[in-house]
Amino acid sequence: MASPDIYTEDYSAAVDFLGLQKIVDRERIGAQAICGLSGMALTAAAADSRIKVVATTSMYDMSRSMSRGHQDYYTREQRQKVVDHLSRQRWIDAENGTYARLSHEVPFDQNGNVAPSNTVLPKNLPPDADPITRIFFDYYRTERGYHPRSINSTTAWTGTTPMSFFAFPLMTNIDMLAPRKALLVAGADAHSRYYSEDVQAKAPGTVDLVIVPGADHVDLYDRKDLIPFGRLDEFFTENLD
Template identity: 75%
Template sequence: MADGYTFPLDENVDRTPVRFKNRYGIEIAADLYVPKNATGKLPALAVSGPFGAVKEQSSGLYANEYARRGYVALAFDPSFTGESGGDIRDVASPDINTEDYSAAVDFLGLQDIVDRERIGLQAVCGMSGMALTAAAADSRIKAVATCSMYDMSRSMSRGYKDGYTPEQRKQVVDYISRQRWTDAENGTYARGYHEVPFDTDGNMLFGDKVLPDTLPEGADPITSTFFDYYKTDRGYHPRAVNSNTEWTATTPQAFFAFPLMANIEMLAPRKALLVAGANAHSRYYAEDVQAKSPENIDLVIVPEADHCDLYDRKDFIPFDTLDEFFTKNLA
């Protein structure tokens, strides 16, 4: 769209660019969405994701909708991506990106219009694991909702549906480890697949873009789903990793070393709501997390929806259900 956002701003919502720092001193770029003519102390949500997206895409759309419904909503770019700080561009960290959520809570809690006892998180896709991890370690976060969740540490270190063999896991670790020497020698940071694939003969594949510039004939359904969002007018953004390039090749190393959600039981008695598309290739992530803690984590399956339908398709995103969840759990 002409203003750089992939969705229209609701006429009843004000949007203001803001900046704040996380505890590592990295400046986080965000947009603050507030209902027009709002008064009193409102519930608030920090919103981010998908992994490799920017605040002008899905997270902004969610924040816009929540503000329309009476929340203060903060859509932010994680460290090292979009307009946020970090000298090395397009690198991810399970620790720092989890911290970004707590830093967003810091910021929201300082706003006069926010009730700091009613702050929650809304995450989309690959930032969901970080949101759940942040909530488990930060009691100020009263509730968490995710849509199309990915556990990026599981994805990077074990492959799709845990498909890596033990030997393949070792191959990926060796590749990433040796890439560090190459980067150090060159003084640059090479790009490479953040989820390293293998061909049918067991050979590791390499590339410097998440998605191809043109969709090849006979592309697999997962690639087609992501392409339809990130590489078309529907969701393309020039600052989004997934629309243009790839993460740094060594990004997966930290996700091998530090698995997300290792202490998910610390979330209780606070609640989480996980929303997944019935046809989403990522559905198993939400199902497996919910099965670990059914007493305080609920699961909603959206009929006929695929993974990216929950990025921006308002006819699929169950905003009424999400609103009801936060109304109850941010009370």
């Protein structure tokens, strides 16, 4: 399962451990995150000032994504349908004594009904696949990023995972990050670019934004020719000095 609370706490727990090591300067601890964990890193830093700086790539606000859909496309009626679906699934899981694996970003069918799947990605890419499915398939379902124990590669999260993301929105207190700094890196062609842009717009004096030309969302996972390592190194060096 995924949890906005647990994953955010994981960053503070990591700082606990690092700060107890004699070789670590407690005043020079930063966080870096990719994709879905980026929202948790920013949220953790807003509540834990021991995290001095944060850098993210291809940042996703998973609370926003799960509760409102991509580009906030869910209508109020659709959001209610998702909540009702999750609530019914809780009863099903409780009665069965185990969990189901279903879509964490719940899709709708042509009739307007929720249509979750038991895998994040299809086993075979259909010819009419949308661009977002195509890029994730190219990463998680090929040798580029496939792993037999990867949820995104082979299965799905627990079916009730989105419930906590409805209940606990991330980055509510992003203003508390100041005067510390954050650097958000996004691909110019990334479908997720708007998440980083919206966070930067909320805290322009705190958050710097780097847009990488020619990069989509997953390119910044592993494309060493596109990831701006120099800019990231410079950011941490300057702000942890």
